[in-house]
Structures are given as structure tokens and as C-alpha cells.
Amino acid sequence: MNRLLDAYRTSIGKKFVVAVTGVILFLFVLGHMFGNLQIFVGAERLNAYAAFLQNLGELLWAVRTFLFLALVLHVMAITQLFFQNLGARPIKYRVKKTRETDLSARTMIYSGPAILAFLIYHLLHFTYGSVHSDFIHGDVYHNVISGFAIWWVSGIYILANILLGLHFKHGLWSWFQTLGFAHPKYNKWRTNFATFFAYLIIVGNVSMPVAVLAGWIQ
Amino acid sequence: MKLKLNIWRQKNREDRGEFVTYHLDDVNSHMSFLEMLDVLNQQLIEKGEQPVAFEHDCREGICGACGLVINGYPHGPEEGTTTCQLHMRHFKDGDEITIEPWRSKAFPVVKDLVVDRSSLDRLMQHGGFVSIRTGSAEDANNTLIPKEKSDLAMDAAECIGCGACVASCPNGAAMLFVSAKVSHFALLPQGQPERKRRAIQMVQAMQDEGFGACTNYRECEAVCPKRISINFIGMLNREFIKASVLSGAEKGGKYRSK
Amino acid sequence: MKLDANIPEGPIEKKWENYRDKVALVSPANKRKRKIIVVGTGLAGGSAAATLAELGYDVEAFCYQDSARRAHSIAAQGGINAAKNYQNDGDSIWRLFYDTVKGGDFRSREANVYRLAEVSNLIIDQCVAQGVPFAREYGGKLANRSFGGAQVSRTFYARGQTGQQLLLGAYSALIRQVAAGKVKMHPRTEMLDLVLVDGRARGIVTRNLETGKVRSFSADAVILATGGYGNVFYLSTNAKGSNATAIWRAYKRGAGFANPGFVQIHPTCIPKTGDYQSKLTLMSESLRNDGRIWVPKKKNDKRPANEIPESDRDYYLERRYPSFGNLVPRDVASRAAKNMCDEEHGVGLTGLGVYLDFADAIKRLGEQAVRERYGNLFEMYERITGEDPYKVPMRIYPAIHYTMGGLWVDYNLMSNIEGLFVLGEANFSDHGANRLGASALMQGLADGYFIIPYTLGRYLANIGYDDLDVSHSAFSDAEHQVTERISSLLAIKGKQTVDTFHRRLGEILWDNCGMSRTEQGLKDAIEKIAAIREEFWSDLRVPGTDRDLNQELEKAGRVADFIELADLLARDALERRESCGGHFREEFQTEEGEALRDDENFTHVAVWEYGGDGAEPVRNVEPLQFENVKLTQRSYK
Structure with a gap:
């Protein structure tokens, strides 16, 4: 155990935690997205899926706890790294340019907290309904349609999911690098993998509010 | 002009x-x-x-x-x-x-423009070497090393220790420097006996010296005058995780009752 | 001056073995009580400090750079020689020994050179064990290449960065001892004086380059491994900081300075472009393996290289030296280039350059193979000149590269001052009047890893113990002189910068003590150097104070010493009335223009003794005996 704590004390140890929890959260987001896409099948299918999840009972709570822990560890480790990095350059450059860093890498530190804020909003909105103007417990389909019908609510979802996609684009690539899956032969594949899933998440999740706003599903 | x-x-x-x-x-x-x-x-x-x-x-x-x-x-x-x-x-x-x-x-x-980079020397003190006494080496050609491996080790060994990787990193991390050294030895048979120790100690030393953490911006390889690749950072991560998380402690070979 | 080379008895093959069998040893418990100072952390100093610390000595190591890893050994490109004979091409210890003695034009000490050839093989073993990634063949064995002055392939290399890799190997051994607490490392610290107590070297006075603090260190022995003095010429392939201050201070404390006039001029450097030029960059000699050197046959031919047809090209090295061709030793190649340029066949804007052409090699091997062998050198050339050597031939010209001269040492590498050892390029060494390519790395590491551990032990085993420390008056006196000198440099407050003087000094030396020398030129040089010295001490401007990092002050102290050394260099060149190796006196040449030795009168080492302020230095000689090789006219035809 000491050895693991020693490892965690280092930046690579923390990044290992960030990477592993990041992948757990990614897999959840992916599953969550496929689950939700059942909205395109119809109200019954989506509501039945929701009911199925609710009926899992203790298992659902176990999964929720697991995901919550992953999230906490993810945020905790990254916050510690953030402060470490903040301290590593007390005096900034007057002129600093970058060559390789892309938008998704540069915005990780903003997209992360934004997604966290969105997550809280999302839970209050669709899970607890406390910030939903027309929330009916158990009728997920109705809640989604009526929620997304408000343009700015959809706007928040669309924006948040674009950020989520961006976050995954760098996050998934980093996942390989941080866990040491680096090999010149497969490195191109890493980038393609990350980009594919980033866009998949964006397209999949954004399709729902867009479909509601456009009136494709009612 | x-x-x-x-x-x-x-x-x-x-x-x-x-x-x-x-x-x-x-x-x-x-x-x-x-x-x-x-x-x-x-x-x-x-x-x-x-x-x-x-x-x-x-x-x-x-x-x-x-x-x-x-x-x-x-x-x-x-x-x-x-x-x-x-x-x-x-x-x-x-x-x-x-x-x-x-x-x-x-x-x-x-x-002015002169900085103190002795922190890089101190990183090296935490295992940036093969513990071999002068005079105790065997004939150089006894150890076969595949050309590809040797070339790859040389790619890493070319590091000149200028610190540009740290300077360019938005986080001020020294990962490229440490990874070049750890990889150089990890790739060669001579580096094997101290492989795990080296990875763990150098990474811990990096923490103690106040360097930042890698967030994979890739700026270091873009400014490295010797064009050292971040593939070595991947290798360092692998080495560190293998040494500290995945492998068991190398002790416990003696039985103790209570 | 007493000059006993202390060469062991016995046949040359047995001398070193006999020595090691009989040499006095220091017990482990006593090694701990001995403190050793090592100045310089290049191949010689770094390897010595690491090895002595491994043995148990208490080592204090010093370097002027911010890290031990930056010593100028790092810049050696081509390779390191060893008599492994892995190529089965007829190499042997004897042949490496013979090539080195012959390459040095029979002006080196046989026994030292033989020992060097003997331990060369151990160096390769040691470096490989440290993880130095030497070039390898597909079968996993070590690769070799050929180098100037030899007809076998005995050079081990790590791309074009052999010096770097070997130095990083020595540095890793050193840093390991630093971590173990056996070496105390003092970077950014310059040695400014040597301290003698009862005739023995017992310590040094240093200046911390960041804080300006002057401080003394005492020890049982002092090892200088501070490199050569090529920068006396201002423009050279040395690092900007490379300097002669440590050996010059030792000289002024009584150490003999051997053959100061033996300077190596490297044939393949990138030509100078303007007055602002701050240094010259070497292109590894290994390029001569595949590159062909030529000039236009017509004088002042200004056509671009690729418009000059084969018939109008003079491959002058291949023409004049058919058996060695482009691989003649450095001094021969340099002088030939100078001759061509003097006869107005030179190329480039300044006319001071010859072509080094890879067109044939690219045709023969393919661009990819050439790129693999020399890629980084080609890249470097392009970066500096803006020209692509894959398309147009490189332009090269000789430049000051290495100094064979240095402090005189005996077989134990100890100078005539007891307890003062000198290693690597800083000593007058094993290279005679000319060093062969890839032999400097070999000598530095041989001295540090394999010779000093024995010879130092021998010295220490025979001296007593005392509790001398820096409170002794010899240290305070030396410290006082050092601070006085620093103050006097700052107090001149004249108009001209250090670089101005250094550049002018360099021009005088290059013109008169460079590739060819004449009696009149050398006499003129001595006068001009004296004039510069006077002007320096009356019109120098050093800004700032001595209390912080003051790079101008550092340079001023070094240039002051260079000016004095330049005088000695010219005197030595003047007194050696023969031509040999890198020392070419126009008065002494064969009909074909080759160096003409005078073995009867000059088969000796000239050892200069400081005569005191204002007095002339004294020239002593150590006769050289050749019992194993026959002195011949060096021929590479």
C-alpha cells in the first residue's frame, strides 16, 4: 500500500489515476449515450430502459458509487496536478508560443470544470428535476422533450457536449500515452481512435437536443 | 539588418x-x-x-x-x-x-538570461547511471544488442540536457529529459539490473525538484534541439507504472514467524 | 629542472604490467583519509574523479561550466580508437602504438604510447558496460570505421556524437559518486591558482563564478584535467570557455610546459565568414572516409562547384598521396589545403576553402546510406551555412583544434611538481607533434579510468599524513595574489574590450604560428605579443564588479593568461628548428614540401620552465629514446 501511495505522490502516479478514471468515465458516457439514443426509437423504449435502470436497485447504487468515486478521484488528482503545474512556473513568459498543442489540449483545464458544472446541472435537471420546469417523475421521454424544447437549455447541452468531445479528444489520446501505450507504429492509430470517439460523443449527444429543437421527435 | x-x-x-x-x-x-x-x-x-x-x-x-x-x-x-x-x-x-x-x-x-539548471544534475543523481565499477567490465562484444535497439537507445541518449523541454512545457515538466535517460537505459541490457529503481527514483526526484506534470501538450518534442520523441515519455510512463504499480516488491524471500 | 620520465624497466610490452605488479598500494582504510582535487570534468577529469571515488578516495571536483556534463569533450564527433581488431583487418596493440608514434612524427614517448594502446581495449569494454550506445552491426556486435592516419578500421563511434556519449558515460559514473557522497562537485567554479606546500601540490584557489567568492581547497594531490589551450588563437573549434588558466597558473608555480608550439590544425572545419565570427565549427574527420577533397584546377575559378567538369577538378590529396588519399593525417591534409588556397585555388567568397564532395559517395552508396552515416553532420553544416551538402559540395578549411603541447608529465602522469598530476589534453601527452583522429578520447579516458588510479596510489603510498588545511599561510598568500590580480584587471578601466584583445592576439598567432611558421614571422609575433600584453594591461575595460556573475571578468583573466602563453608558444616554435607533425617551419621542408625533421638535434621534448616575472623562460629538454620503432620519414604516399 505504501508503494502505491508513493507512486501516487508522483505526477505519473496521479496521471495514472486520471487516465484510469478518465476511461471509466468515458465508458460511462459512451454507454449513457447509447442508452439515451433509444429516444429515437420512441417514448416506450426509452422509458422502459429508464425503468430497467431504476429497478436495478442496489446494483444501480453500486454503479453510481463506483462512478462517483471515479469522478472524485479524477477531479482530485487533476486538481493536485493543476496546482503543481501552477507552481512550476512562478514567473510567466512575456511571449510564449506553441507548436504542437491543439485546442483540445489547451482547453482541458477549462473544459474539465465546465463539464463538472454541467454534470451537476444535468443531474438536477433530468435526474432530480429540481431545475426542470415541467418534470414528471418516471417519464423520461417527456422530460427530455420538454426540457430540450427550451432553446437555451438545449444550447447548454449542445455546448457542454462539444466541450465533452473536446475533452475526450485529448483525454483519450493522453490515456494511451499516460498508461504507456506508445509505439511509433500505432501512434497514428491512437490519434484516430481519440478523434473518432470524440466526434462520436459530440454527434450522438448533440443529436438529441437538435432533434427536439428541429421537431424531429416530439 | x-x-x-x-x-x-x-x-x-x-x-x-x-x-x-x-x-x-x-x-x-x-x-x-x-x-x-x-x-x-x-x-x-x-x-x-x-x-x-x-x-x-x-x-x-x-x-x-x-x-x-x-x-x-x-x-x-x-x-x-x-x-x-x-x-x-x-x-x-x-x-x-x-x-x-x-x-x-x-x-x-x-x-539576466542565465539560469541555474542544477536540478537536472540532481535528477541524474537518482539513477541516471549504470552502477559499474571501472575495470569490472567484460569484453564489449560479449553482449549482443540488436542494432535497432541500440539505435533507439541512441535516439534517447542524444539528449544534451539543455532544459528546453522544461522551458517549453506549459506545465514546466521535465518528463522528456527524464524519459530520455530512463529509456536509454531501459532499452539496453546494461540498464536492466537497476531498471525499476531508476524509473521510480528519477520520477520521484522530479516531483521533489518542483517540476510540473506532463499533460501531453507535446511542446517538448517540438522544441527539442535533438528532436527527441515523446514516445520516450510513453516509455517512461510504462516503466514507472510497471515498476511501481504492477510489480511486486522484491522482498519477502525470507520466512518470518510473526 | 629535473626531468625524469620514470619509465619502468623491461620490454615495452611488459612495462605497464610490471609496473602494476609492483606498484605500491594504498589500503582501503587509508584511501578514505586521502583527499584528491580534480579540476575539469571532461573525459579525463570526469573519469578520474569517478574512478578515484569508487576506489574510496575523498574527491573534490571542479568545473567552470554549470554542469559537469558540459565539458568540451562532449563536442568530439568522430570516434574513439581501440586495438580490438574486431574487424580482423590486421590491427593489434602494436599497430595502434606504431600508428600513434608515427602519426605524432616521432616526438612522443614510446612507453606512454604503448600503454595507451594497451588500455585502449579496456576503455571500450568499460564504456559499453556503462551503456554507451556505440554503433552496431545487424548481428548485434560493435561497428567500426576508419580514420585518418590508419589503414585499419579501429574507430568505435556513436553517430557523430561519440564524445558526447563517452562524456555522458563518464558523467554518469561521476554523478553516481556524487550521489554516494564520495565526490563533492563544484560547478561554476574556476581554478585560479595552484598552492604548493614544501614543494608539493597541496591545493588550489578557486573563484565561484556566480558569487565571485575566492576560496581555497587543500588536498593530498591535485589533478588537472582542464583541456587544451587552442583558444589562444581566439578562433578555434574549442568551446568559448575552454581556457589555459589552470595549467598556466601551474606553470607559473614551477610546472614544466612541454612543447607549447605543437598545435593541431584540423583540416575539416566550416570556413570563417566574417569579423564577428566567434568560433569555428568542426566537421568530423570521418567525413573524409566518403567525401572527396578537391579544388578547381584553374586559379580563381569562380564557377559554382557543379558547373566545374571533372577534368577541371584537382583531387589533390588523392593525387599527392595515392595510398592514403583523403585519409592522410590531419597536419598533412591541413597544410595541403593551405597550399592550394595560397596558390589561389581556394573556393568560396573568401577564397579560404576547399571542397569536400559527397557526390560520388551518394552515387555509390545512395543518399539514404550517406544520410545514415553523416546525417547529423550534414544537417549541422546546412544550419550554419544555409547550403545543402547533398546538392552542393561542402566548403571546408583548416582550423585550430587541439594542442599536443601541455604540462610535462612523467610515466606516472605526474608533472615535475610532486603531487600535481595532469591528464588528458592538458598534459603534453602521447601524441607527439600531431594527434591522430579518434585518439584524444582514447587518451582522456585511458588517463582517467585506467592509469591515474595506479599512479596516484603509488604517489600517495609514499608520502606521509599531515593535517594540513587551508589555514596554512601558503593558501592565504595565494588567495591574496588571486584577489589582487582580479582587482587589478577591474582597475585598468581602459577603453578596449577583452574580445578585442583576444581577437588581435588570435590573428597574430594564426598568421605567424599557424599552419606554417618562419623564423622571422615568429620573432615578429613575439614582439607583437609583448606589445599587446602592454596594451592589455593599460587599456582594458572590464565592466561590473567581482562580486557576482561577471563573464567579462572571467574572460579577462583567461585572456591575460593566453597572452603570456602565446609568447611561450611562439618561443617554442622558434627554437624548434625543424618541421615535424603540426609544427611546420618553412625553412625545413623536403623538395616535395613535406615536413623535414631533424632527428639528430630535436628528438626531444622541449620543456619550458617559468623564469620569473619579466625574465625569459628556460628551455629544458627530455631526450626521447626510440628503442622499438625506427625513425623514418613519415610517408603517406
């Missing part, structure tokens, strides 16, 4: 420091960047001012002493080039050039 130079001036470690602007005429395009600074310094001395202190030694791109952040790029705008090998033909008449020292908590400024 004529140049406008904004140069960081700082008297000593305690001084706050500031940018001072200088104008330089008659810069020859065949000059190296450091020769341009030499010319500036000669003029400053003749005017009775203090010359700009900057670090340099071999001036052929191998000792790793020089290093300036030039217009936002460590070692300047040319890729795969140290500051001393940068030539003025890459600038044009009327350019404004901002020159700053490496900025990192682990590299405190000593004077």
Missing part, C-alpha cells in the same frame, strides 16, 4: 528583473544568434553599460549550455536547432525580438 531587442535583465537571483529594449543596426545575416548578442554586448561595454549575461560554451549545438526563449520559442523559431546554431538569416530587417530566460521554478534565474 536592423533589430529591436527586448531582453530580460536581472542583476542577480534576488533582483525582480525587467525587460530592457535595445536597438541594433548592421546585423549580418550570416551571424549566429549568439554572435549577434556578442555584438550587442561589445557595444554596451563601449557605452559603459553592463553586457547581457547569457550562457553558452561549445557554440556547436552539443554542450547544452545555451538556451534562450526567442519570441516565445525555446531555442528560437527553427526546429531541431540550439540557440547557438540559430542564424540570423532566419530573421528579417526591422524584426522585434523578445529574449527571455528559461522560466521554471526548478531553474531559478542567476543573472
Whole structure:
């Protein structure tokens, strides 16, 4: 155990935690997205899926706890790294340019907290309904349609999911690098993998509010 | 050509420091960047001012002493080039050039553009070697090393220890430096006995010296004058995780009752 | 001056073995009580400090750079020689020994050179064990290449960065001892004086380059491994900081300075472009393996290289030296290039350059193979000149590279001052009047890893113990002199910068003590150097104070010493009335223009003794005896 704590004390140890929890959260987001896409099948299918999840009972709570822990560890480790990095350059450059860093890498530190804020909003909105103007417990389909019908609510979802996609684009690539899956032969594949899933998440999740706003599903 | 130079001036470690602007005429395009600074310094001395202190030694791109952040790029705008090998033909008449020292908590400024990089030496003390006594080596050709492996180790071993990777990293991380050393030895049979120890200790030392953490911005490899790849950072991560998380502690070979 | 080379008895093959069998040893418990100072952390100093610390000595190591890893050994490109004979091409210890003696034009000490050849093989073993990634063949064995002055392939290399890799190997051994607490490392610290107590070297006075603090260190022995003095010429392939201050201070304390006039001029450097030039960059000699050197046959031919047809090209090395061709030793190649340029066949804007052409090699091997062998050198050339050597031939010209001269040492590598050892390029060494390519790395590491551990032990085993420390008056006196000198440099407050003087000094030396020398030129040089010295001490301007990092002050002290050394260099060149190796006196040449030795009168080492301020230095000689090789006219035809 000491050895693991020693490892965690280092930046690579923390990044290992960030990477592993990041992948757990990614897999959840992916599953969550496929689950939700059942909205395109119809109200019954989506509501039945929701009911199925609710009926899992203790298992659902176990999964929720697991995901919550992953999230906490993810945020905790990254916050510690953030402060470490903040301290590593007390005096900034007057002129600093970058060559390789892309938008998704540069915005990780903003997209992360934004997604966290969105997550809280999302839970209050669709899970607890406390910030939903027309929330009916158990009728997920109705809640989604009526929620997304408000343009700015959809706007928040669309924006948040674009950020989520961006976050995954760098996050998934980093996942390989941080866990040491680096090999010149497969490195191109890493980038393609990350980009594919980033866009998949964006397209999949954004399709729902867009479909509601456009009136494709009612 | 004529140049406008904004140069960081700082008297000593305690001084706050500031940018001072200088104008330089008659810069020859065949000059190296450091020769341009030499010319500036000669003029400053003749005017009775203090010359700009900057670090340099071999001036052929191998000792790793020089290093300036030039217009936002460590070692300047040319890729795969140290500051001393940068030539003025890459600038044009009327350019404004901002020159700053490496900025990192682990590299405190000593004077003007000179920084203290002894933290890199201290990282090396935590395992950047093979523990072999002089005289105890076997015949060099007894150990076969595949050419590809040896070449790859050489790619890593080419690191000149200039610290540009740290200077360029938005987080001030020393991962490329440490990864080059750890990979160099991890790839060779000579490095095997201390492989795990080395990875763990050097990574921990990096933490203690106040370097930042890698967030995979890839800036380090883009400014590395020896073009060392971040594939080695992947390798370092792998080495560290294997050594610290995945492998069991190498003890417990003796039975103890209670 | 007493000059006993202390060469062991016995046949040359047995001398070193006999020595090691009989040499006095220091017990482990006593090693701990011995403190050793090592100045310089290049191949010689770094390897010595690491090895002595491994043995148990208490080592204090010093370097002027910010890290031990930056010593100028790092810049050596081509390779390191060893008599492994892995190529089965007829190499042997004897042949490496013979090639080195012959390459040095029979002006080196046989026994030292033989020992060097003997331990060369151990160096390769040691470096490989440290993880130095030497070039390998597909079968996993070590690769070799050929180098100037030899007809076998005995050079081990790590791309074009052999020096770097070997130095990083020595540095890793050193840093391991630093971590173990056995070596105390003092970077950014310059040695400014040697301290003698009762005629023995017992310590040094240093200046911390960041704080300006002058401080003394005492020890049981002092090892200088501070490199050569090539920078006396201002423009050279040395690092900007490379300096002679440590050995010059030792000379002024009584150490003999041997053959100061033996300077190596490297044939393949990138030509100078303008007055602002701060240094010259070497292109590894290994390029001569595949590159062909030529000039236009017509004088002042200004056509671009690729417009000059084969018939108008003079491959002068291949023409004049058919058996060695482009691989003649450095001094021969350099002088030939100078002759061509003197006769107005030179190329480039200044006319001071010859072509080194890879067109044939690219045709023969393919561009990819050439790129693999020399890629980084080609890249470096392009970076500096802006020309692509894959398309147009490189332009090269000789430049000051290495100094065979240095402090005189005996077989134990100890100078005539007891307890003062000198290693690597800093000693007058094993290279005679000319060093062969890839032999400097070999000598530095041989001295540090394999010779000093024995010879130092021998010295220490025979001296007593005392509790001398820096409170002894010899240290305070030396410190006082050092601070006085620093103050006097700052107090001149003249008009000219250090670089101005250094550049002028360099021009005088290059013109008169460079590739060819004449009696009149050398006499003129001595006068001009004296004039510069006077002007320096009356019109120098050093800004700032001595209390902080002051790079101008550092340079001023070094140039002051260079000016004095330049005088000795010229005197030595003047007194050696023969031509040998890198020392070419126009008065002494064969009909074909080759160096003409005078074995009867000059088969000796000239050892200069400091005569005191204002007095002339004294020239002593150590006769050289050749019992194993026959002195011949060096021929590479």
C-alpha cells in the first residue's frame, strides 16, 4: 500500500489515476449515450430502459458509487496536478508560443470544470428535476422533450457536449500515452481512435437536443 | 539588418528583473544568434553599460549550455536547432525580438538570461547511471544488442540536457529529459539490473525538484534541439507504472514467524 | 629542472604490467583519509574523479561550466580508437602504438604510447558496460570505421556524437559518486591558482563564478584535467570557455610546459565568414572516409562547384598521396589545403576553402546510406551555412583544434611538481607533434579510468599524513595574489574590450604560428605579443564588479593568461628548428614540401620552465629514446 501511495505522490502516479478514471468515465458516457439514443426509437423504449435502470436497485447504487468515486478521484488528482503545474512556473513568459498543442489540449483545464458544472446541472435537471420546469417523475421521454424544447437549455447541452468531445479528444489520446501505450507504429492509430470517439460523443449527444429543437421527435 | 531587442535583465537571483529594449543596426545575416548578442554586448561595454549575461560554451549545438526563449520559442523559431546554431538569416530587417530566460521554478534565474539548471544534475543523481565499477567490465562484444535497439537507445541518449523541454512545457515538466535517460537505459541490457529503481527514483526526484506534470501538450518534442520523441515519455510512463504499480516488491524471500 | 620520465624497466610490452605488479598500494582504510582535487570534468577529469571515488578516495571536483556534463569533450564527433581488431583487418596493440608514434612524427614517448594502446581495449569494454550506445552491426556486435592516419578500421563511434556519449558515460559514473557522497562537485567554479606546500601540490584557489567568492581547497594531490589551450588563437573549434588558466597558473608555480608550439590544425572545419565570427565549427574527420577533397584546377575559378567538369577538378590529396588519399593525417591534409588556397585555388567568397564532395559517395552508396552515416553532420553544416551538402559540395578549411603541447608529465602522469598530476589534453601527452583522429578520447579516458588510479596510489603510498588545511599561510598568500590580480584587471578601466584583445592576439598567432611558421614571422609575433600584453594591461575595460556573475571578468583573466602563453608558444616554435607533425617551419621542408625533421638535434621534448616575472623562460629538454620503432620519414604516399 505504501508503494502505491508513493507512486501516487508522483505526477505519473496521479496521471495514472486520471487516465484510469478518465476511461471509466468515458465508458460511462459512451454507454449513457447509447442508452439515451433509444429516444429515437420512441417514448416506450426509452422509458422502459429508464425503468430497467431504476429497478436495478442496489446494483444501480453500486454503479453510481463506483462512478462517483471515479469522478472524485479524477477531479482530485487533476486538481493536485493543476496546482503543481501552477507552481512550476512562478514567473510567466512575456511571449510564449506553441507548436504542437491543439485546442483540445489547451482547453482541458477549462473544459474539465465546465463539464463538472454541467454534470451537476444535468443531474438536477433530468435526474432530480429540481431545475426542470415541467418534470414528471418516471417519464423520461417527456422530460427530455420538454426540457430540450427550451432553446437555451438545449444550447447548454449542445455546448457542454462539444466541450465533452473536446475533452475526450485529448483525454483519450493522453490515456494511451499516460498508461504507456506508445509505439511509433500505432501512434497514428491512437490519434484516430481519440478523434473518432470524440466526434462520436459530440454527434450522438448533440443529436438529441437538435432533434427536439428541429421537431424531429416530439 | 536592423533589430529591436527586448531582453530580460536581472542583476542577480534576488533582483525582480525587467525587460530592457535595445536597438541594433548592421546585423549580418550570416551571424549566429549568439554572435549577434556578442555584438550587442561589445557595444554596451563601449557605452559603459553592463553586457547581457547569457550562457553558452561549445557554440556547436552539443554542450547544452545555451538556451534562450526567442519570441516565445525555446531555442528560437527553427526546429531541431540550439540557440547557438540559430542564424540570423532566419530573421528579417526591422524584426522585434523578445529574449527571455528559461522560466521554471526548478531553474531559478542567476543573472539576466542565465539560469541555474542544477536540478537536472540532481535528477541524474537518482539513477541516471549504470552502477559499474571501472575495470569490472567484460569484453564489449560479449553482449549482443540488436542494432535497432541500440539505435533507439541512441535516439534517447542524444539528449544534451539543455532544459528546453522544461522551458517549453506549459506545465514546466521535465518528463522528456527524464524519459530520455530512463529509456536509454531501459532499452539496453546494461540498464536492466537497476531498471525499476531508476524509473521510480528519477520520477520521484522530479516531483521533489518542483517540476510540473506532463499533460501531453507535446511542446517538448517540438522544441527539442535533438528532436527527441515523446514516445520516450510513453516509455517512461510504462516503466514507472510497471515498476511501481504492477510489480511486486522484491522482498519477502525470507520466512518470518510473526 | 629535473626531468625524469620514470619509465619502468623491461620490454615495452611488459612495462605497464610490471609496473602494476609492483606498484605500491594504498589500503582501503587509508584511501578514505586521502583527499584528491580534480579540476575539469571532461573525459579525463570526469573519469578520474569517478574512478578515484569508487576506489574510496575523498574527491573534490571542479568545473567552470554549470554542469559537469558540459565539458568540451562532449563536442568530439568522430570516434574513439581501440586495438580490438574486431574487424580482423590486421590491427593489434602494436599497430595502434606504431600508428600513434608515427602519426605524432616521432616526438612522443614510446612507453606512454604503448600503454595507451594497451588500455585502449579496456576503455571500450568499460564504456559499453556503462551503456554507451556505440554503433552496431545487424548481428548485434560493435561497428567500426576508419580514420585518418590508419589503414585499419579501429574507430568505435556513436553517430557523430561519440564524445558526447563517452562524456555522458563518464558523467554518469561521476554523478553516481556524487550521489554516494564520495565526490563533492563544484560547478561554476574556476581554478585560479595552484598552492604548493614544501614543494608539493597541496591545493588550489578557486573563484565561484556566480558569487565571485575566492576560496581555497587543500588536498593530498591535485589533478588537472582542464583541456587544451587552442583558444589562444581566439578562433578555434574549442568551446568559448575552454581556457589555459589552470595549467598556466601551474606553470607559473614551477610546472614544466612541454612543447607549447605543437598545435593541431584540423583540416575539416566550416570556413570563417566574417569579423564577428566567434568560433569555428568542426566537421568530423570521418567525413573524409566518403567525401572527396578537391579544388578547381584553374586559379580563381569562380564557377559554382557543379558547373566545374571533372577534368577541371584537382583531387589533390588523392593525387599527392595515392595510398592514403583523403585519409592522410590531419597536419598533412591541413597544410595541403593551405597550399592550394595560397596558390589561389581556394573556393568560396573568401577564397579560404576547399571542397569536400559527397557526390560520388551518394552515387555509390545512395543518399539514404550517406544520410545514415553523416546525417547529423550534414544537417549541422546546412544550419550554419544555409547550403545543402547533398546538392552542393561542402566548403571546408583548416582550423585550430587541439594542442599536443601541455604540462610535462612523467610515466606516472605526474608533472615535475610532486603531487600535481595532469591528464588528458592538458598534459603534453602521447601524441607527439600531431594527434591522430579518434585518439584524444582514447587518451582522456585511458588517463582517467585506467592509469591515474595506479599512479596516484603509488604517489600517495609514499608520502606521509599531515593535517594540513587551508589555514596554512601558503593558501592565504595565494588567495591574496588571486584577489589582487582580479582587482587589478577591474582597475585598468581602459577603453578596449577583452574580445578585442583576444581577437588581435588570435590573428597574430594564426598568421605567424599557424599552419606554417618562419623564423622571422615568429620573432615578429613575439614582439607583437609583448606589445599587446602592454596594451592589455593599460587599456582594458572590464565592466561590473567581482562580486557576482561577471563573464567579462572571467574572460579577462583567461585572456591575460593566453597572452603570456602565446609568447611561450611562439618561443617554442622558434627554437624548434625543424618541421615535424603540426609544427611546420618553412625553412625545413623536403623538395616535395613535406615536413623535414631533424632527428639528430630535436628528438626531444622541449620543456619550458617559468623564469620569473619579466625574465625569459628556460628551455629544458627530455631526450626521447626510440628503442622499438625506427625513425623514418613519415610517408603517406
